[in-house]
Amino acid sequence: MGQSLALAGYLLFSARAEAFAERKLAARLRIGKEDEARLDERRGIASRPRPDTPLIWFHAASVGESLALLELIRRLIEERPDISVLVTTGTVTSAKVMDSRLPDGAFHQYAPMDALPFVRRFLDHWRPDLAVWTESELWPALITETDARSIPMLLINARMSKASHDRWRFLKGVARSLLGRFTFAHVQDDVTAGYLRRLGLPAERLKVTGTLKEGAAALPYDENERARLASRLAGRPVWLAASTHKGEEKKILESHSLAMRGNPRLLLIIVPRHPERGDAVAELLQTTGWSYVRRTADEMPDGDTQVYLADTVGELGLWYRLAPVSFVGGSLEPIGGHNPFEPAALGSAILHGPYVTNFVDIYQRLTEAKAARLVSSPESLAAAVNDLMNPDHAAAMASAAWEVSSSGANVTDMAVDLLLDTLDTPSPPALPGPA
Secondary structure (H helix, E strand, O other): OOOOHHHHHHHHHHHOOHHHHHHHHHHHHHOOOOOHHHHHHHOOOOOOOOOOOOEEEEEOOOHHHHHOOHHHHHHHHHHOOOOEEEEEEOOHHHHHHHHHHOOOOEEEEEOOOOOHHHHHHHHHHHOOOEEEEEOOOOOHHHHHHHHHOOOOEEEEEEOOOHHHHHHHHOOHHHHHHHHOOOOEEEEOOHHHHHHHHHHOOOHHHEEEOOOHHHHOOOOOOOHHHHHHHHHHHOOOOEEEEEEEOOOHHHHHHHHHHHHHHHOOOOEEEEEEOOHHHHHHHHHHHHHOOOOEEEHHHOOOOOOOOOEEEOOOOOOHHHHHHHOOEEEEOOOOOOOOOOOOHHHHOOOOEEEEOOOOHHHHHHHHHHHHOOOEEEOOOHHHHHHHHHHHOOHHHHHHHHHHHHHHHHHHOHHHHHHHHHHHHHHOOOOOOOOOOOO
């Protein structure tokens, strides 16, 4: 596979980038973005032995991308119990979620930094039989070194924003060289398909299938905890602000204040997208005079609680089941939105802001089905919340959302077939690794 001068230059730098990567790791560790106990994994040093079975390796960027893989991984292991699955991600939060959620036969490691010495060490140890990239997490050294060892590579659940496409367009030779190494790609929508074709992915290696999030299993939860909280709430009206980001909580609290004028017993559950922001959100609640309790402090809401700060990892399934109305965050600020299929699959009516570029097609389908509602200000959010406190209104939206979310289970079926067909297709002999 030929490569552009820019890619050749990147790889030349990457081969000598060990010291640079170490400085980067140290800087990330200082601000809490690395796990000190597992830092060697970022250097390509495995923390466990390779299983003595065929190994499928999935690489995902972070929490959302890796969660979308869970049902696919479960199905793969169910159909082929003789295989093992390795999942790599690059964030501390995603590692915690994967360690607690992956099924037997699958395990998590941190992805190596994209320095060739680290990448080669990683591949020397794991020797995957199939490599699967998700969405648009494309690291040049990792891709070219995997390809050099004749490991078949797939791109699944691919999604590319206009901003990402525009950045790659200035490195079109790099993009063409990297994309041309993939055996096949499943992409989420026609827009992404067009972007990838323009950047050099051959049209005959590409299929629009929809998103794996449509076929994902419902988020898990603890039924005993749900029953305990429901009993504690004693029938109080509840709404949820899920996966919120900096700048959104202030607007959401304004909405809650307005909504409480017509419904004084209304309780708001706030779930920050990044739990480490819990202290900042708690400070905002404190300084603005709200009566609140905090999940990480093992506090429970009572009749006087106005806001429940649920600053934990992996409990969205619980909150979506408790709240009949959910605002999905990352959409009142220009973040791009988060996965609306999670509340849709659990019977919660969906509200969202205007910034949903990550899920444009999905939100369009939900809106057309009257399964989601756009809000653009604290006032419109408060009005929507109050309207949906009418159980009939919320139930109608939730039912429509469930219909949309349940229509895409075949996306997972197609991915399972693609992976197993590729795994079972003989590959050319692998090139020897570097000395």
